[in-house]
Amino acid sequence: MLIVMFYIAITAEAMTAALAAGRRNMDWFGVCLIACVTALGGGTLRDIMLDHYPLFWVRNPYVLLLVCGAALLTIPLARLVDRLKWPFLLLDALGLTVFTVIGCNIGIEAGVHPIIVIVAGMVTGTAGGIFRDVLCNDIPLIFQGELYATVSMVAGVIYFLGISAGLPADLMAIPAMAIGFALRVTAIALKWEMPKFVFDRNMRK
Amino acid sequence: MLIVMFYIAITAEAMTAALAAGRRNMDWFGVCLIACVTALGGGTLRDIMLDHYPLFWVRNPYVLLLVCGAALLTIPLARLVDRLKWPFLLLDALGLTVFTVIGCNIGIEAGVHPIIVIVAGMVTGTAGGIFRDVLCNDIPLIFQGELYATVSMVAGVIYFLGISAGLPADLMAIPAMAIGFALRVTAIALKWEMPKFVFDRNMRK
């Protein structure tokens, strides 16, 4: 089940990333690359940080074809995809929690410290979007107040606590993802935001 | 022969990267770093992705001296280098195909899936320029329509198909590089461009 959701999430991430590339007037290669970096960048960074080789897409390269295919398919369907804003926000929230749980799993298998397990989940869930924004020459969106990394952390903590308590991983994935998903959707609906640190050096002058 | 062309290509990449740094008024250290990242960044990313250690410039550190020397030498010669636009475009096209063939070779040696072999070639050929543009705070040039990554893919596919057909690697490098080189030069001369995905969300409002 996690694997099916993983492929759905990766496809959705690729399509929204393709739209971001289209807003920057990138060519088809740029569209594919932004899609790959966004959909696969988080997992790649996690694997490199944990020395977890071969990288997941080196082991299963068809995921690259899936991502590039979804990205290129987005080009003729751009208006439709853009209009389906809510479905894609839901798919993105799903992806965030699926990526987080998968990242935590790999951390647990690697036998790292609980803090690193949570970090592995957060990196998997959020780093792709940061890479996308750096390549598109934006300040990463995730730093602008959206409740995104926090959702990943909450889902990761719930998942890890359950596993530590001896519950089976398959079972724990469900509440971790459900709570993370609900938190993310509520945050979007109610416009919850992280507090910001606004520091203007010139204010005092 | 491939090794000689590799050193020529790295030197040329370092010199054009130094010009890019000069346009941003960077200091001498910045010039060296941009040159290293541009000339060596693609191969480094490939080695990290394939867990291919030690990195090629850790094994042969004199390549760092070559790149920094070429970059610093560009400073007094800037006007000359800039005027030699066509020779440097040709050297850059050469570099693209040399890097691609070397990257594919390392992928083949690592025994990865054919898709990853092609990706290893493309990463080696193109990632350095992307890093350069990110550090110079530009949207990467390679996403703006130039036929660059495509050339790398074509050269990689030709090379890999030949090797798979049992032809010796030394032999196959020649047509792969020649076709890639001819394609790139033709694309520049005829201003061939990748189609772009232009998506303006506000158009419909």
Added chain:
Amino acid sequence: MLIVMFYIAITAEAMTAALAAGRRNMDWFGVCLIACVTALGGGTLRDIMLDHYPLFWVRNPYVLLLVCGAALLTIPLARLVDRLKWPFLLLDALGLTVFTVIGCNIGIEAGVHPIIVIVAGMVTGTAGGIFRDVLCNDIPLIFQGELYATVSMVAGVIYFLGISAGLPADLMAIPAMAIGFALRVTAIALKWEMPKFVFDRNMRK
């Protein structure tokens, strides 16, 4: 002693990075992430380049808590931290030399070529600030003429020459850091700058 100075330097780096994030109006998560990337990014890149696993903060995850704690503590204390400009410049100079010596040490332990030992020190000392500026969407400050990477190189060379001459590492760390620190502080005080490479292609047209 080196370890105590390492923790002091990491804390200071985290606090100045938090101010940089605040100037960009980032949220609390962004503040923590910028602080982690700035304080730990150089060491992480060095470890990945040298295949030196597990990464230092994966082995000792409490350093992540220290960095995030220092970054969040900076939010209520922002005006105070900003006013303490000189103490923080001194701490930053200390950090640069401490990071450099630690990086060289890891290079020496890994048995790499002397050039790579110096590069490992420079990457440890300077890459974090480059990552911070890329994420904040600036052209990295370090390329703008500050005598920063040069200081790291000088400290690294002194340290490595001493070790190579058979002097004990603990002993050599002191003059390497002292000279690097003095050089950096002098450079700030006297506004020494690296020469810049200013190349304006349009000047000739």
